[in-house]
Amino acid sequence: MVQVDLISSLYVFILAAFIGFEVIRRVSPLLHTPLMSLTNALDAIAVVGAIILAGERKSNLALILGTIAIVAATSNIVGGFIITDRMLKMFKSSRTQKP
Amino acid sequence: MIPATHLIEATYIIAVILFILSLKWLSSPATARRGVWAGEAGMLLAIIGTLLYQGIVDYKWIAIALVLGAIIGVPLGNVQMTAVPQRTALSHAFGALCVTLVGTAEFYLRTPNVPAFVMSVLSLEVILGGLTFTGSLMAAGKLQEVLPQRPITYKGQNFVNLAVLAIAIVIAVMLVRDPSQTQLYPVMVGIALIFGVMLIIPIGGADMPTVISLLNSYAGLSAAAMGFVLNSKLLIVAGSLDGASGFILSVNMSKAMNRSFTNVLFGAFGQVQPAAAGAVEQRNVRSATPEEAAAILSAANKVAIVPGYGMAVAQAQHKVRELYDALSKRGVDVKFGIHPVAGRMPGHMNVLLAEADIPYDKLLDMDDMNGDLPQTDVALVIGANDVTNPAARTDPSSPIYGMPILDVDKARTVMVIKRSMSPGFAGIDNPLYYLDNTLMLFGDAKQFVNSIVRELTGAGGGHG
Numbered sequence: 001m002v003q004v005d006l007i008s009s010l011y012v013f014i015l016a017a018f019i020g021f022e023v024i025r026r027v028s029p030l031l032h033t034p035l036m037s038l039t040n041a042l043d044a045i046a047v048v049g050a051i052i053l054a055g056e057r058k059s060n061l062a063l064i065l066g067t068i069a070i071v072a073a074t075s076n077i078v079g080g081f082i083i084t085d086r087m088l089k090m091f092k093s094s095r096t097q098k099p
Numbered sequence: 100m101i102p103a104t105h106l107i108e109a110t111y112i113i114a115v116i117l118f119i120l121s122l123k124w125l126s127s128p129a130t131a132r133r134g135v136w137a138g139e140a141g142m143l144l145a146i147i148g149t150l151l152y153q154g155i156v157d158y159k160w161i162a163i164a165l166v167l168g169a170i171i172g173v174p175l176g177n178v179q180m181t182a183v184p185q186r187t188a189l190s191h192a193f194g195a196l197c198v199t200l201v202g203t204a205e206f207y208l209r210t211p212n213v214p215a216f217v218m219s220v221l222s223l224e225v226i227l228g229g230l231t232f233t234g235s236l237m238a239a240g241k242l243q244e245v246l247p248q249r250p251i252t253y254k255g256q257n258f259v260n261l262a263v264l265a266i267a268i269v270i271a272v273m274l275v276r277d278p279s280q281t282q283l284y285p286v287m288v289g290i291a292l293i294f295g296v297m298l299i300i301p302i303g304g305a306d307m308p309t310v311i312s313l314l315n316s317y318a319g320l321s322a323a324a325m326g327f328v329l330n331s332k333l334l335i336v337a338g339s340l341d342g343a344s345g346f347i348l349s350v351n352m353s354k355a356m357n358r359s360f361t362n363v364l365f366g367a368f369g370q371v372q373p374a375a376a377g378a379v380e381q382r383n384v385r386s387a388t389p390e391e392a393a394a395i396l397s398a399a400n401k402v403a404i405v406p407g408y409g410m411a412v413a414q415a416q417h418k419v420r421e422l423y424d425a426l427s428k429r430g431v432d433v434k435f436g437i438h439p440v441a442g443r444m445p446g447h448m449n450v451l452l453a454e455a456d457i458p459y460d461k462l463l464d465m466d467d468m469n470g471d472l473p474q475t476d477v478a479l480v481i482g483a484n485d486v487t488n489p490a491a492r493t494d495p496s497s498p499i500y501g502m503p504i505l506d507v508d509k510a511r512t513v514m515v516i517k518r519s520m521s522p523g524f525a526g527i528d529n530p531l532y533y534l535d536n537t538l539m540l541f542g543d544a545k546q547f548v549n550s551i552v553r554e555l556t557g558a559g560g561g562h563g
Contacts, residue, residue: 005330006216013323016336019119020343026126029351029439029464032446033183035125035344036315040190042118042138043341046322048149049201049329054164055155058208063157065204067164069197074168075175076193077142082176083186085135087450090180091128094458 034087041080047073103151110148111333117141118337122344128459145333180454181411184443185242188311192235194318198325199228203288205328211279217328218278222271222287224324229291230298231317237299238310242443250303263294304408305485307443309352316345348445355439355465357491357502384520387538389547392514393554395538396422397429399476399512403468405436405505406448409482409517413544419481420455422548425555434461436468436478436505438486469506478510480531482517482544488529498527513537516547 054066117137124134202225240246267290323338441448490497491504
């Protein structure tokens, strides 16, 4: 059972890495800073692991570490999306100026 | 009724799709904001799905933590654009902290029954997470200038660093073989934390774009490892997307500095070369006043502005916009040449110039700009140094020899705004300043650009 999970996880990892390379290679160097803040916000999906850890409350240590982990990840989610959107809002083309 | 587990899995699958679309839409400025919305929707969905999980017995702390995280996140999302590099480093630290804490809790919950494979990825998760946490905090401290920015190097540093990392790996192997040795676990995490600090000590400001990218990649990989430990495909996908992004950026940055990964990590670029520092022979430098600079600029047809970190430090981007406006109004074609490693993180200059309302189609990358520079009348360098240093092309003894640069010396006239003749961060002398077609404009970037703008608008009139 564990073995099966492991193999399918490896497949997922490899496919996701390839998709990541192909998709991100196409991101214009113009947007490399927003790219980094956006992927950072998406990476904070680790919050789901922390939520389960804190929620299951299997031990006090798990509750404490899980709670801190939720705080850290949530600040990345909120801060990351806000700043990415703020940056992207600023990028304007001279050809498509507002009518 | 659909079982909750299926519903949760469904939200995760939709979240994965939205995350990939999010990055896909980021490929062009026209669709990029849609990418943020997709990311937000996916994130929200995944969190709601997780909260439905029936194993959760206590929501109180989750709610407190989510609110607290949001309270911390809002100011972190609203920092000044010039503070984006340190904010980014800080967010890598937070991401790595989350991963390390979850990994640690999982270890103590599962020990001694941890299968070898799980223990291996868990070790990878917390070692990468730990070193990324302290390393990113160090990087943020250096960028915020609360820590000394000069690289600190000593003899045998690479050996010491590698030895420390090797110890952490040996302990990880011991834990894989016998996960009941819980006393070893804090040692492993402790060493990873120390290693993160040691890794960043020899890194100087000019290397920050590469290092931030590398830390980004580590943060992603550690999250992917966490996905293996928790058997969460969603985490594996998000982690590998982040890891891939950081990796691509690191490779770009290394290429733009003509250096290998290992060289960035173990090279300690910032040492002042004794030869370069000694060669302070009296060479001829021509300088010009704002009036002269304005006259030359207004007589030009094509102007290329090359900004660097100095523009960010002087907060000169809004004055540069005024200069762009004043020159454009006179029919001068103004473009900006952005070197990949200009500034302190990938894309740093683009964000600052976009903030100042300069249209992004005027921002050219290095290759496009270099194609234009030989037909350019004036290249105006603002706070950039090494990325314009022709020694990278001509002088094999230069530490930056071989690094791709913006060939501003090929423009008819080069003007360099600089505080003094002191060498840049890397301590390398720049022969550009002594060329016959170079004019040095000594002063603070913001004030000098302001003086030029006043000359241009005052003489020509009709501004605004």
